[in-house]
Amino acid sequence: VAEAPVLGMDVGGTxxxxxxxxxxxxxxxxxxxxxxSSTEALLDGMEKAYxxxxxxxxxxxxxxxxxxxxxEFATGRVLSSVNIPLEGVxxxxxxxxxxxxxxxxxxDANCAALAEAQLVDDAxxxxxxxxxxxxxxxxxxxxxxxxFRGTHGLGAELGHVTIDADGxxxxxxxxxRGCIEALCSGTALQRDATELGKDKPDSPLGxxxxxxxxxxxxxxxxxxQQGDPDALTLLERLGTNLGxxxxxxxxxxxxxxxxxxxxxxxxxELFFPRAREEAAARALPALWERVSVEVARGGAHAGVIxxxxxxxxxxxxxxxxxxxxxxxxxxx
Amino acid sequence: VAEAPVLGMDVGGTxxxxxxxxxxxxxxxxxxxxxxSSTEALLDGMEKAYxxxxxxxxxxxxxxxxxxxxxEFATGRVLSSVNIPLEGVxxxxxxxxxxxxxxxxxxDANCAALAEAQLVDDAxxxxxxxxxxxxxxxxxxxxxxxxFRGTHGLGAELGHVTIDADGxxxxxxxxxRGCIEALCSGTALQRDATELGKDKPDSPLGxxxxxxxxxxxxxxxxxxQQGDPDALTLLERLGTNLGxxxxxxxxxxxxxxxxxxxxxxxxxELFFPRAREEAAARALPALWERVSVEVARGGAHAGVIxxxxxxxxxxxxxxxxxxxxxxxxxxx
Numbered sequence: 250v251a252e253a254p255v256l257g258m259d260v261g262g263t264x265x266x267x268x269x270x271x272x273x274x275x276x277x278x279x280x281x282x283x284x285x286s287s288t289e290a291l292l293d294g295m296e297k298a299y300x301x302x303x304x305x306x307x308x309x310x311x312x313x314x315x316x317x318x319x320x321e322f323a324t325g326r327v328l329s330s331v332n333i334p335l336e337g338v339x340x341x342x343x344x345x346x347x348x349x350x351x352x353x354x355x356x357d358a359n360c361a362a363l364a365e366a367q368l369v370d371d372a373x374x375x376x377x378x379x380x381x382x383x384x385x386x387x388x389x390x391x392x393x394x395x396x397f398r399g400t401h402g403l404g405a406e407l408g409h410v411t412i413d414a415d416g417x418x419x420x421x422x423x424x425x426r427g428c429i430e431a432l433c434s435g436t437a438l439q440r441d442a443t444e445l446g447k448d449k450p451d452s453p454l455g456x457x458x459x460x461x462x463x464x465x466x467x468x469x470x471x472x473x474q475q476g477d478p479d480a481l482t483l484l485e486r487l488g489t490n491l492g493x494x495x496x497x498x499x500x501x502x503x504x505x506x507x508x509x510x511x512x513x514x515x516x517x518e519l520f521f522p523r524a525r526e527e528a529a530a531r532a533l534p535a536l537w538e539r540v541s542v543e544v545a546r547g548g549a550h551a552g553v554i555x556x557x558x559x560x561x562x563x564x565x566x567x568x569x570x571x572x573x574x575x576x577x578x579x580x581x
Numbered sequence: 582v583a584e585a586p587v588l589g590m591d592v593g594g595t596x597x598x599x600x601x602x603x604x605x606x607x608x609x610x611x612x613x614x615x616x617x618s619s620t621e622a623l624l625d626g627m628e629k630a631y632x633x634x635x636x637x638x639x640x641x642x643x644x645x646x647x648x649x650x651x652x653e654f655a656t657g658r659v660l661s662s663v664n665i666p667l668e669g670v671x672x673x674x675x676x677x678x679x680x681x682x683x684x685x686x687x688x689d690a691n692c693a694a695l696a697e698a699q700l701v702d703d704a705x706x707x708x709x710x711x712x713x714x715x716x717x718x719x720x721x722x723x724x725x726x727x728x729f730r731g732t733h734g735l736g737a738e739l740g741h742v743t744i745d746a747d748g749x750x751x752x753x754x755x756x757x758r759g760c761i762e763a764l765c766s767g768t769a770l771q772r773d774a775t776e777l778g779k780d781k782p783d784s785p786l787g788x789x790x791x792x793x794x795x796x797x798x799x800x801x802x803x804x805x806q807q808g809d810p811d812a813l814t815l816l817e818r819l820g821t822n823l824g825x826x827x828x829x830x831x832x833x834x835x836x837x838x839x840x841x842x843x844x845x846x847x848x849x850e851l852f853f854p855r856a857r858e859e860a861a862a863r864a865l866p867a868l869w870e871r872v873s874v875e876v877a878r879g880g881a882h883a884g885v886i887x888x889x890x891x892x893x894x895x896x897x898x899x900x901x902x903x904x905x906x907x908x909x910x911x912x913x
Contacts, residue, residue: 319867328867376732397724399835400708403868406832411863413746414825425828425863493746496757500738501833503731531743531757535651535660536735 255560256302258295258314259357259552262332267298268550269306270313270557273367275550277305288334296347311351313560314344315360315552322402325354331385331422353563357381359396359405360555361510361547362389367558368546369506376504379545380407380494382513385421386430390502395562408434412493432490435466435513441483442469453477470516481519488520492527499532499540510545517544587896588634589889590627590646591689591882594664599630600882601638602645602889605699607882609637620666628679643683645892646676647692647884654734657686663717663754685895689713691728691737692887693842693879694721699890700878701838708836711877712739712826713843717753718762722834727894740766744825764822767798767845773815774801785809802848813851820852824859831864831872842877849876 257270265283268275281298284290299312318330325341345352362379366372375394381387388407390397398404408430409423416427420436431437442465446458453472457464472480495507509521525542532540547554589602597615600607613630616622631644650662657673677684694711698704707726713719720739722729730736740762741755748759752768763769774797778790785804789796804812827839841853857874864872879886 392724392729399868400837401835401871403865403871404833404835406835406865406868409832409865410742410829411825412743414744414822423865425865428829490746493743497742497760500741501736503733503736503738505732533735533738533741533755533757536731536738539733539735 254307254309255557255564256299256306256309256312257360257553257555257557257560258299258312259360259550259556260291260295260314260316260333261357261552262317265295265298266550266553267302268553268557269302269309270554270561273364273372273554275553275557277302278550278553279305283333285333288338291334292343292347295344299348309350309560311353311560311564312344312348313360313556313558313563314340314352314354315357315556315559316340316354317357320354320356320402322355322398325352327354328403329422351560351564351567353560355396355398355402355556355559356387357552358387359389359398360559361387361545361551362391362555363396363558363562364547364551364555365389365506365508365510365545366391366394367554368551369508369541369543374504374506376502377506377508378407378498378502378504379508379510380429380491380498381511381545382433382435382491382509383511384435386434387511391504392502396559407494407498410494410497412490412497429490429494433487433494433513438466438469438483438487438513439464441486442466442480445479445483449479452479454479466513470513470519473519474516484516484519485523488523489527491520491524492529493531495524495528495542496531496537499528499536499542503536504540507540507542508545509543510547510551514544586639586641587889587892588631588638588641588644589692589885589887589892590631590644591692591884591888592623592627592646592648592665593689593884594649597627597630598882598885599627599634600885600889601634601641602886602893605696605704605886607885607889609634610882610885611637615665617664617666620670623666624675624679627676631680641682641892643685643892643896644676644680645692645888645890645895646672646684646686647689647888647891648672648686649689652686652688652734654687654730657684659686660735661754683892683896683899685892687728687734687888687891688719689884690719691721691730692891693719693877693883694723694887695728695890695894696879696883696887697721697838697840697842697877698723698726699886700883701840701873701875706836706838708834709838709840710739710830710834710836711840711842712761712823712830713877714765714767714823714841714845715843716767718766719843723836724834728891739826739830742826742829744822744829761822761826765819765826770798770801770815770819770845771796773818774798774812777811777815781811784811786811798845802845802851805851806848816848816851817855820855821859823852823856824861825863827856827860827874828863828869831860831868831874835868836872839872839874840877841875842879842883846876 386408413427718740745759
């Protein structure tokens with residue numbers, strides 16, 4: 250069965266990437282800087298990148314779009330966005346009007362999980378959980394091959410699951426304390442490294458703190474890679490907390506695969522062995538034996554691939570619905 | 582569309598209940614004491630109860646069976662059981678041979694969740710999470726109207742999700758610490774009340790401890806209902822921990838309904854308001870606004886109803902599969 254031609258679009262805080270997606274591959278890739286000055290400018294930039302790919306690859310049947318935002322999936326409306334000017338925008342409708350083809354919008358963590366499900370061994374995975382460790386912590390859950398979203402598409406907020414009820418406040422847009430984002434995100438790492446640098450002025454982290462009044466997550470990772478014991482301890486602790494979280498998700502979802510991605514995962518050697526060890530000690534044994542826990546494989550274009558896979562799946566779902574009821578709810 | 586006639590069977594630690602299930606109702610109910618002396622005796626008792634209902638209600642198209650066990654759903658094999666002699670038993674096959682009709686076996690927490698989905702306002706619920714607070718803590722998750730089980734039917738072990746990484750050891754068959762069962766179960770309540778009674782010999786809990794060298798969960802609930810401040814504090818603390826857990830599940834599943842059942846929920850007035858308050862302070866606001874969090878409605882026969890609903894759904898699923906492929910994998 251030939252797949253319908255679909256495009257994937259990945260909207261990040263610094264660039265918009267678009268490509269033609271077939272299976273686990275993205276071709277005809279185009280990147281534009283993300284316009285943050287206004288909603289209109291951002292949408293114009295997205296359209297520009299879209300048109301450039303259409304020029305090379307032809308008009309698609311659908312476009313999938315991943316955004317770093319909370320999405321009401323059924324309508325494609327953006328409820329909230331942290332870094333980009335899309336709050337309250339009816340994004341699916343806006344883009345469908347501009348592009349003249351079916352558009353599906355989802356959050357970037359869901360798209361990343363869909364991409365991973367195409368990239369694991371024995372792909373596609375039917376049941377997969379992905380945690381994305383970046384500035385914040387995102388989550389995506391694949392159940393029976395498709396993204397799980399909850400009642401209104403607001404679910405799978407895995408980063409805001411508590412692992413230490415008395416832990417620090419979440420640095421994200423979340424009222425919780427001790428959730429995964431409060432303990433395993435780049436922001437959490439920066440908070441702890443800054444605190445430590447302040448307390449130990451003669452240490453490597455202390456010298457970075459003296460320069461900038463803060464120690465970034467990336468600087469902490471670099472210090473650890475150079476063997477600084479303080480930085481190594483912080484990353485081990487992050488690994489322990491991540492392991493607690495992984496055990497919970499294995500017990501809840503019993504996935505075939507649990508993968509950890511995001512910017513921090515590029516330094517996985519500093520925390521992932523500890524995380525696996527902690528998870529192995531906590532997860533129910535019958536479930537732990539059956540799951541593969543790995544670092545995500547998605548490269549630079551995972552967001553584009555995942556968005557394209559989403560569009561392909563939703564198109565097929567609409568075709569099924571049309572065959573059954575003679576109508577379609579697609580935003581075309 | 583008329584539902585196929587189905588029976589539901591609920592196997593508990595003290596009794597086996599069977600009834601004919603239609604919608605959210607169970608009729609022709611028969612109960613037999615649970616035979617714990619051997620697997621054979623237990624199966625004989627289940628068959629006896631089954632035959633008695635068939636006598637009154639006629640032969641069903643299928644039987645759903647809920648057991649307090651870890652089940653590999655696809656095969657209906659019991660991986661482990663806490664209180665009944667079913668470990669390693671190919672229960673679905675055994676019962677299908679004895680009954681001569683299609684049999685489906687699931688754990689009792691999943692069946693209870695399916696029953697609740699029929700009993701809530703605007704039933705049936707499409708997305709529902711149930712926590713069952715008894716000796717242990719069980720969980721059941723309904724997604725798109727059917728039970729979510731994970732890859733091999735071992736998922737939705739909600740009771741073993743961590744809420745306090747440094748918390749006490751789980752009293753159940755689980756290597757974790759600080760999981761929900763370690764903090765919100767009847768066993769956890771007994772542990773804390775016993776400790777408290779030991780420390781305060783002149784208190785109401787202390788006097789119970791002096792008599793029996795332990796304070797049971799039920800005795801703690803009674804002391805709290807009579808106004809004992811120590812017992813009230815323990816139940817408030819249980820409520821706080823339950824609220825942490827509820828917030829996590831709202832953030833993960835974004836259900837329409839989250840319900841709390843099990844024996845402890847009969848004393849919900851002592852901890853549920855605190856749990857709701859804590860959950861409201863922690864869950865993501867957009868998700869909290871959209872969820873109903875309540876005490877479960879299932880009465881004494883919820884297990885029978887849920888098992889019957891399961892059988893009805895699985896029969897329909899098989900009919901669909903048969904129409905598509907001309908074969909069925911049912912254990913008939």
